[in-house]
Amino acid sequence: MAEQTTSGGHLxxxxxPEDEAGQQxxxxxxxxDSRIEPRDWMPEAYRKSLTRQMSQHAHSEIIGMxxxxxxxxxxxxxxxxxxxxxxxxxxxxxGLYLYSSTETLGTDRDTLNDQLMSxxxxxxxxxxxxxxxxxxxxxxxxxxxxxAIANQVPLCRASYGPYGRAMVRICKEESFHQRQGFEILLExxxxxxxQKKMAQDAIDRFYAPALMMFGPSDNDSPNSKQSMAWxxxxxxxxxxxxxxxGMIAEQVKVLGLTxxxxxxxxxxxxxxxxxxxxxxxxFNRVIKGGGPCNSQRMAxxxxxxxxxxxxxxxxxxxxRKQQMKEQVA
Amino acid sequence: MTMSNTSNNGSSAGWPLWEVFxxxxxxxxxxxxxxxxxPDAEMAVRNARDLYTRRNExxxxxxxxxxxxxxxxxxxxxxxxxxxxxxxxxxxxxYTKSEGVKHL
Amino acid sequence: xxxxxxxxxxHSLDSFGDATASAxxxxxxxxxxxxxxxxxxxxxATEAIAQYALRLGDDALVYSQxxxxxxxxxxELEEDIALGNITLDQLGHARSxxxxxxxxxxxxxxxxxxxxxxxxxTSVHLVEQPNxxxxxxxxxxxxxxxxxxxxxxxxxxxxxETLSAIAAKALKEVDYHLEHxxxxxxxxxxxxxxxxxRMRRALEKLWPYVDELFQDEPLHDELEGIAPxxxxxxxxxxARLTEILERAELSVPEVPFAMAYxxxxxxxxxxxxxxxEMQVLARKHPGATW
Numbered sequence: 001m002a003e004q005t006t007s008g009g010h011l012x013x014x015x016x017p018e019d020e021a022g023q024q025x026x027x028x029x030x031x032x033d034s035r036i037e038p039r040d041w042m043p044e045a046y047r048k049s050l051t052r053q054m055s056q057h058a059h060s061e062i063i064g065m066x067x068x069x070x071x072x073x074x075x076x077x078x079x080x081x082x083x084x085x086x087x088x089x090x091x092x093x094x095g096l097y098l099y100s101s102t103e104t105l106g107t108d109r110d111t112l113n114d115q116l117m118s119x120x121x122x123x124x125x126x127x128x129x130x131x132x133x134x135x136x137x138x139x140x141x142x143x144x145x146x147x148a149i150a151n152q153v154p155l156c157r158a159s160y161g162p163y164g165r166a167m168v169r170i171c172k173e174e175s176f177h178q179r180q181g182f183e184i185l186l187e188x189x190x191x192x193x194x195q196k197k198m199a200q201d202a203i204d205r206f207y208a209p210a211l212m213m214f215g216p217s218d219n220d221s222p223n224s225k226q227s228m229a230w231x232x233x234x235x236x237x238x239x240x241x242x243x244x245x246g247m248i249a250e251q252v253k254v255l256g257l258t259x260x261x262x263x264x265x266x267x268x269x270x271x272x273x274x275x276x277x278x279x280x281x282x283f284n285r286v287i288k289g290g291g292p293c294n295s296q297r298m299a300x301x302x303x304x305x306x307x308x309x310x311x312x313x314x315x316x317x318x319x320r321k322q323q324m325k326e327q328v329a
Numbered sequence: 330m331t332m333s334n335t336s337n338n339g340s341s342a343g344w345p346l347w348e349v350f351x352x353x354x355x356x357x358x359x360x361x362x363x364x365x366x367x368p369d370a371e372m373a374v375r376n377a378r379d380l381y382t383r384r385n386e387x388x389x390x391x392x393x394x395x396x397x398x399x400x401x402x403x404x405x406x407x408x409x410x411x412x413x414x415x416x417x418x419x420x421x422x423x424y425t426k427s428e429g430v431k432h433l
Numbered sequence: 434x435x436x437x438x439x440x441x442x443x444h445s446l447d448s449f450g451d452a453t454a455s456a457x458x459x460x461x462x463x464x465x466x467x468x469x470x471x472x473x474x475x476x477x478a479t480e481a482i483a484q485y486a487l488r489l490g491d492d493a494l495v496y497s498q499x500x501x502x503x504x505x506x507x508x509e510l511e512e513d514i515a516l517g518n519i520t521l522d523q524l525g526h527a528r529s530x531x532x533x534x535x536x537x538x539x540x541x542x543x544x545x546x547x548x549x550x551x552x553x554x555t556s557v558h559l560v561e562q563p564n565x566x567x568x569x570x571x572x573x574x575x576x577x578x579x580x581x582x583x584x585x586x587x588x589x590x591x592x593x594e595t596l597s598a599i600a601a602k603a604l605k606e607v608d609y610h611l612e613h614x615x616x617x618x619x620x621x622x623x624x625x626x627x628x629x630x631r632m633r634r635a636l637e638k639l640w641p642y643v644d645e646l647f648q649d650e651p652l653h654d655e656l657e658g659i660a661p662x663x664x665x666x667x668x669x670x671x672a673r674l675t676e677i678l679e680r681a682e683l684s685v686p687e688v689p690f691a692m693a694y695x696x697x698x699x700x701x702x703x704x705x706x707x708x709x710e711m712q713v714l715a716r717k718h719p720g721a722t723w
Binding site: 039089090093096097100101103108109165166173312315316318319322 | 343344346363364365366368369372380383384400
């Protein structure tokens with residue numbers, strides 16, 4: 001539910017008695033690992049941080065539709081075409097679940113949308129890479145959705161109620177996304193030489209960007225600590241990443257393909273998976289707008305929104321006219 | 330009680346926010362599923378169908394304007410829900426002497 | 434006809450404690466699927482029946498291919514999902530009809546979709562037209578929605594059990610598509626001046642392709658009791674359309690009908706591009722499975 005931001009943003013050095021009581025209640029709820037709900041008092045920093053994280057997540061779902069939507073019209077079988085449409089449609093749905101949850105923190109969808117379209121808000125940088133071949137539909141499902149799920153499953157227990165509930169729905173639905181991607185690759189891997197090559201090439205291109213989806217190492221991630229203290233984040237970026245890499249290291253064997261990582265190994269001593277050094281310079285460059293497709297993705301999102309303006313206005317105008325008619329009657 | 334002071338701030342060219350409730354099968358209550366934007370009630374129901382029941386999650390939907398929902402005041406929560414506390418005689422478990430008597 | 438789709442519930446994520454108190458309960462539901470038709474022994478009894486199924490399949494396929502372009506480009510995110518649903522439903526109908534038709538010639542849905550040449554397609558020009566703006570998309574959806582609704586309703590009584598079963602499933606979905614088109618026609622027709630202007634322009638642009646929907650072919654002589662003659666649908670179609678347009682403060686435009694013969698393989702200039710896009714990958718890898 002979108003409910004108005006509670007007061008508490010005043011810049012006074014001393015907390016008001018209400019805020020102090022609110023903070024105490026908030027701390028107690030977090031301490032019990034219970035859930036914060038929309039109309040509860042919460043620290044402004046918590047509200048802001050969640051708004052940022054959840055809306056980024058929503059934007060990622062919406063922008064993430066594009067690379068896959070590009071292949072709907074070219075899908076090589078009607079069954080695959082159906083699956084892909086259903087999947088991309090789910091992503092719009094997930095974006096909406098998340099916008100819906102974010103609105104409960106007091107920022108409405110139009111504002112969030114403006115933040116995206118003006119470039120002030122970020123989204124997952126992986127969607128700024130192009131989907132060049134059909135095999136990319138497989139790699140995106142298996143690796144990108146796989147990494148997303150690894151990130152999201154712990155978020156089902158996030159301390160903010162609406163976020164956790166949205167994540168539960170999303171995780172349930174995304175289990176099919178990862179499987180369909182894996183099966184696309186499996187089919188290709190067992191197909192012709194050209195198909196197999198296509199599959200390996202897609203994995204080679206998406207492996208490193210997928211690992212970077214977990215974010216920079218926690219030592220370089222200033223927000224991580226606070227987010228964990230608030231019970232939003234449950235595991236560190238590095239921890240989630242090495243767990244994910246361990247899973248796909250096994251799964252890739254079923255495909256009969258390889259991961260492009262000569263350094264990948266399981267370290268018995270630490271019980272951790274070791275992977276290659278990731279290119280964080282590239283990551284930062286893409287985040288800042290310099291990826292292969294940033295400009296294209298944003299342009300398409302803006303275009304859809306701008307070209308839809310007359311439609312949205314017409315529907316609003318119609319609703320107003322109907323309301324007036326009802327009042328007269 | 331205070332009014333849940335929802336404002337739409339001209340969202341989506343004035344498309345207001347609606348709360349969606351889904352009855353997942355006959356015999357169960359409608360449960361809150363989330364919200365969405367729609368220009369009017371009719372479209373809200375249709376959007377709700379597309380957004381919240383893509384996998385047979387429901388047999389019936391309710392939509393209601395978010396701003397029409399009245400919420401109990403969270404700041405008064407302690408007082409609001411205090412009264413039932415301690416009234417353990419409202420619960421069958423309070424009556425221990427009749428334990429073991431059949432069909433009681 | 435039974436539809437043996439498995440009924441499963443996903444409990445795999447129930448370990449999230451209180452967070453599962455959502456309204457989510459997931460089942461695939463029971464419905465006739467293209468896969469079920471593929472498994473059936475019955476092929477269309479006559480060439481005419483197969484050809485008829487091919488026409489319904491081609492219309493739905495090309496329409497779905499067009500509509501797919503809206504995904505990620507709709508006027509509002511909620512609408513993206515609505516249009517995606519329609520695209521997906523139409524593709525499902527296409528797959529069922531094509532699967533059934535193909536059984537007459539030992540062809541799969543994919544053989545028919547990916548390996549026929551343009552002149553072998555039987556779609557009408559209406560579905561081949563570009564999406565245009567949202568008004569054009571809605572006007573086409575309205576024309577086609579009323580038409581498909583009527584055809585599928587009549588097919589419920591077909592003596593061909595498979596046609597009637599596919600129609601029964603499709604009808605429930607088309608019913609929703611038509612309502613969607615109708616709701617938007619009312620909103621755009623009586624919304625703003627701009628939206629009304631766009632609707633009038635869309636009506637004029639697409640009206641020429643209406644006539645083709647109602648042209649009988651020699652084929653229909655052989656389908657007595659199996660499928661309706663297109664010409665018999667015209668009167669009711671026009672009445673239903675006129676009624677909706679009137680409520681939307683719009684009217685049937687006065688523009689001439691186009692000479693359009695998609696049913697006999699003479700297509701609009703658009704179909705070549707649509708097929709080039711649809712078939713490019715499959716044709717690059719002959720014999721491959723996906």
